[in-house]
Amino acid sequence: MTLYIGREASKLWKRICAEITTEINLLAENWRYILAGLICQYIHGLAARGVHYLHRPGPTLQDVGFFLLPELGRDKAYISETVFTFAFASFVLWTFHPFILKTKKIYTVLVWCRVLAFLVASQILRIITFYSTQLPGPNYHCREGSKLARLPHPHSAAEVLLINFPRGVLYGCGDLIFSSHMIFTLVFVLTYQKYGTKRFIKQFAWLIAVVQSFLIVASRKHYTVDVVVAWYTVNLVVFFIDKKLPELPDRTGGSSLFLPVSTKEKDARSKEENHKLLNGNGGDPADWRPRTQVNGKIMEDGNAVLSDNAMNGA
Template identity: 75%
Template sequence: MSLYIGREASKLWKRICAETTTEINLLLENWKYILGGLICQYIHGLAARSVHYFHHPGPILQDSGFLLLPELGQERAYVSETVFTFVFLSFVLWTFHPFIFKSKKIYTVLIWVRVLAFLVACQFLRIITFYSTILPGPNYHCREGSRLATLPRPDNLLEAFVIIPRGVLYGCGDLIFSSHMIFSLVFVRTYQKYGSRRFIKQCAWLVAVVQSLLIIASRKHYTVDVIVAWYTVNLVVFFVDHKLPELPDRSLGGLVLPLSKDGRMKEEGTKLMNGNSGDPVDRRSRSQANGKVNEESDNVHVDVLDGA
């Protein structure tokens, strides 16, 4: 038993090392896109914080969602954030599953390049909309009488460019459209295309709907903020996705992967796929069309080692 565990641990370690080498090579080729996407995340956060300086509390606007959904109350407002945190962490863990599981369908670096492209496009539109019209926030800390409803003017220029984590949870004015729904819908659509578990896909869309209702019930956003997010994010992802090059097909054992700017191609070895050089069951090729992977269903045989 101990010999078997030791052998499997050795295979896992080799698999992690091989995958790390490949991902580092991809990162060296795509670091500009990753860095650019992260910088844009900072700019989006800075814009959301800056609009808080111009926010003025006022009467809550008439909203059909507020009439239909009972208010959770300030003591239960954390429920919406808990659901969002679950979605966020689950997606992040899924993007790193190639380091652990034998069955590999995506590259972590390439999937995040794609995700960041979606996020940047959506957040650019979001900045334009919430700066165009600054609505009185419906959240508890944005209402009249709250000391957090308006930020005091910064004492110096440096303070204006510092994003405080607490300010992410207690921002006001950046309403149309919901940032939480941007992240959630981008994550769900990405898994819809590159994930393999049909049940998880169905659950992901259900969670996205539930989160939309919770956001309204907790009064973090008006109903219009959530509705605009649903059709805007889906349209943006649809069009941006068609402009980006398709991800390489990892379901084939002898994958050819571009790793150099001059167009030369380097082949990823079978060792990367299996953690060793001779496990034929994991070299079994599975059909994949236009970057999509086969879903698991009740009447289709799938690899039991498929972890994501």
């Protein structure tokens, strides 16, 4: 029993090391995209912090969702954040599952390059939208009388640039249309819908997205329009950008590790294949034998294949 556990642990460790090597090679080629995506996340947070300085509390706007869904209240507002945190953490863990499990279909670095592209495009549209018109926030800390509804004039640039994370993110106001929580949730669900393998998890993920939508409105973090716009905007963004991005290699068909091929290697390989074809040699080493041609027939290993006319003495 101890020997079996040790052998399996050794296999797991080898798998993790091989996966790390592969992902490091991918990261070396794609680190610019990852870094750019992370920088854009900071810019998005900075923009949300900036619009809070422009926010002016006012009466809550008339909203269909507020009429249909009962208000959770301050003491139950955490439910929405709990569901979102669960969805966020679950997706992050899934993207790293190739390091542990044998059934690998994705590469972690390539998936995150794709996810960050979807997030950045959606967040750019979001920034343009909520800076175009500032609505009075429906959240409890954004209403008239709350100390957090208006931010005092910053005393230094650092006060703005540091964005007071995470408090500044959790208690922001003015960045309404459209919901950032729904951007992340829908991008994660759509990514798993395409690259995930478990059908029941896909169905459960869509259920989480729907429940999250209702909880956001019920907790009065956003108006209903913020959630509705997020649903069709994010889906359209993912649909069009996904067509422009190169498709991820599927790992389920082969067991060999994926190592990115550089342009020079591709060119060298193409020249080698063309050279083989011009010399009459295919990919099979058994065909790499010297050949000569006599009377329209091919000689192999020094033995000529005589034509029928020669055999008949013609």
